[in-house]
Amino acid sequence: MKLYYSPGACSLSPHIVLRELGRDFDIERVDVATKVTENGADFRAINPKGYVPALQLADGEVLTEGAAIVQYLADSNAARHLAPEPGTLARARLQEHLNFIASELHKAFAPLFHGATGEARDAAAANVGRRLDHLEKQFSDGRAYLLGDGFSVADAYLFVVATWTGPTGIGLTQWPRLAAFVERVRQRPSVVAAMAAEGLA
Structure with a gap:
């Protein structure tokens, strides 16, 4: 699992949640002006919207939008109680x-x-x-x-x-x-x- 981020941007929110959950993950910084990652990749090929956060899952799927990412992460480890049960x-x-x-x-x-x-x-x-x-x-x-x-x-x-x-x-x-x-x-x-x-x- 890899989180694409820019320091202090809204991507810090899922970064915090990943650490709250104790998940294994990598982070890769994105230059939001040039849309290039620290490893030289074109970030728009990862997230066509061109902005952080983007979370690349183990199977290669990429999830975007911070509010969606943090709910997905919370639901993936409900025992940590970072989100109430769906439907309530x-x-x-x-x-x-x-x-x-x-x-x-x-x-x-x-x-x-x-x-x-x-x-x-x-x-x-x-x-x-x-x-x-x-x-x-x-x-x-x-x-x-x-x-x-x-x-x-x-x-x-x-x-x-x-x-x-x-x-x-x-x-x-x-x-x-x-x-x-x-x-x-x-x-x-x-x-x-x-x-x-x-x-x-």
């Missing part, structure tokens, strides 16, 4: 969180990473802020993680995207519960190991 309301809640993070929060950062300036940058930052407001409210009942007391694949994804508030200059000062969540997740051995492997720590 709890699983629908997990998917609700994953979809919100992917379609609303993750995408809201795009203008900030693609050179938005002036009013466009201010509007993008405000857009991110509104989504962070929603997440801050999620933690207002004292829960440790998105689904309650147990860490899930949605928490891995949220952690990664929430850390993007650093390089974009948004910060998490206005969202103290979310900031506490990020620091809590940052201490997990899987996160420490994944970030070290990607050169982020």
Whole structure:
């Protein structure tokens, strides 16, 4: 099994999940600008979409889209309880969180990473802020993680995207519960190991 990644990108989420599960896997860095892997392969031949993450399975199949990858990984080792059982309301809640993070929060950062300036940058930052407001409210009942007391694949994804508030200059000062969540997740051995492997720590 091989995970194609770019340091600090959303591919860090399945990287964390793989380490949470204790799976045997390799990682291969992708230059997202040139679409070439560290071994010189054309990444578009692996994932025609041209972006990370991509997970190549033992049989050669390639799975893309972070939310799909982390659910597949969790279901492949249900004993680790990183996702509720399929068909339950709890699983629908997990998917609700994953979809919100992917379609609303993750995408809201795009203008900030693609050179938005002036009013466009201010509007993008405000857009991110509104989504962070929603997440801050999620933690207002004292829960440790998105689904309650147990860490899930949605928490891995949220952690990664929430850390993007650093390089974009948004910060998490206005969202103290979310900031506490990020620091809590940052201490997990899987996160420490994944970030070290990607050169982020």
